[in-house]
Amino acid sequence: MSDNDEDLCVPKSAMYKLIKELLPQVRLSGDAKDLIVTSCNEFIHLLATEANLVCENQSKRLILPDHVLLALDNLGFGEYKNDCVDVMKQMQEEVDKRRRIKNKLDKPGIPQEELLRQQNLLFAEARKQQQMMDNKEEWQRMQQEAQQALQRQASLNQEMLNPVLKTGITTQDDDDNYD
Structure with missing residues (x-):
């Protein structure tokens, strides 16, 4: 892989850690781990490409979460939509919480x-x-x-x-x- 391709991939160390957390009782060879990482990267690229097509079909310039959810449907992974929506809500709550904390620190209301x-x-x-x-x-x-x-x-x-x-x-x- 070239350096440019590595920039577009999920970091191996993060994926290895995720594999270890999800499958603590299973030992995988290095080749098996690399195959999982490659598959994940390929899936992400495929999903991003399909979401981009959905976005273009709607004459939009910015890929939104709804575009990604439609791309999941188009690729035959519609059963994962609810899980994705749940994770997206959790992420949004965390982002909102961080913003509130930051705003409280930045603007406490007292000069x-x-x-x-x-x-x-x-x-x-x-x-x-x-x-x-x-x-x-x-x-x-x-x-x-x-x-x-x-x-x-x-x-x-x-x-x-x-x-x-x-x-x-x-x-x-x-x-x-x-x-």
Whole structure:
């Protein structure tokens, strides 16, 4: 095949993937896969040619879905029309959904400057709340450190008093005996 012919074909990798999804329990040789791909491409070309003839017979310049459906009938594949219509409806719903989403993003109804102003206000409020949380955490940390310092001081005071309490309170006379 020439490069031009390959441009007009369904990509082999996409077809191989489709074959694998549709027939997971079946193993096909490379030649069998290539034959299926070639058959699919031939069918697409045949259908496109017939749809083009239908389009020309109706003096139209653009091939529409109705032309493709008539081409299916003309080629003897009319039993697939309902499946094609169902797939076409699903595709149209997806396209419409994407357009709605894109339009919502492109045209939210609020000018860009207003959106930017609102965003900056939200950021400022978030910074303010974060600062308040940081201050609260700092205050709690300082309170905890002060409490720990008081506990250490009380413990030191207790340690200093324990020897005195064990030996009793000494008087001036007791101190003289140590000289």
